[in-house]
Amino acid sequence: MLKKISAKKLLIGGCIFLVGALFLYIFYVAPKEEHGVLKVLSEKIDLQIKDFHYTEVGDPDLTWEINADTARYIKKEEITLFEKIEVRLFFSNGEMYTITGKNGSLHTDTKDMDISGNVVAVSDKGGRFETDSLNYIHGNETIHTKDVVKMAQPGVSVKGVGMNLSLRNKKITLLSDVSATITKNGSSPD
Secondary structure, eight states, X not given: OOOOOOHHHHHHHHHHHHXXXXXXXXXXXXXXXXXXXXXXXXXXXXXXXXXXXXXXXXETTEEEEEEEEEEEEEGGGTEEEEEEEEEEEEETTSXXXXXXXXXXXXXXXXXXXXXXXXXXXXXXXXXXXXXXXEEEETTTTEEEEEEEEEEEETTEEEEEEEEEEETTTTEEEEEEEEEEEEOTTOOOOO
C-alpha cells in the first residue's frame, strides 16, 4: 500500500535532488569541459591580458611604457605579443616620444621590441615620423627599419627608405632614396 507524501516533503526532496545534481555537474562534468579549453589555450598562450600596461625603469636615462589593448605572453618563446600598441619613451632630459602601431612584440629575455602596421612616432616637440615597421634593439638602444620613412617637423619634411636611429646620441640616418622639402615660413610641408 502506498503512503501519501506531503507536498512539503516532496518539495524538500526535489530541492535536495536538484542541489545534488548541480553539485555533480559542477564537480564532475564542468571541469572536464574547461580542462579541454584550457589545454588548447595553454599550448599556445600562457597568459592574456586586456588593457595592458607595463613600465620599464631599469635605465636612469630612459624609461619606457607599453600600453596595449591586448597582450599575450608565450613563455616557451619568451615573447609578449600586443594588439594596438602604444610605447612612450621618457628621457632624463625631459623629452618624450610616443610610438603607436597595430601590432607589437617584446622579447622578454632581451627586451628587444618590434612594432608593425601603421607605425607613427610623435615627439613632444612636434616632430613626427611614419613607417610600416620598427625594430628596437635594447642592448644598444637603437631603432631601425628597412621600410619607407616619412619624417616631418615644422618647416621640414624628409622621406627615405630605411632608417637607423640611436637613442643614446639621438642621431638619425636615412639609408637610401632620401628627399627633403623645406619651407620658408615654418609651416608644415605637404
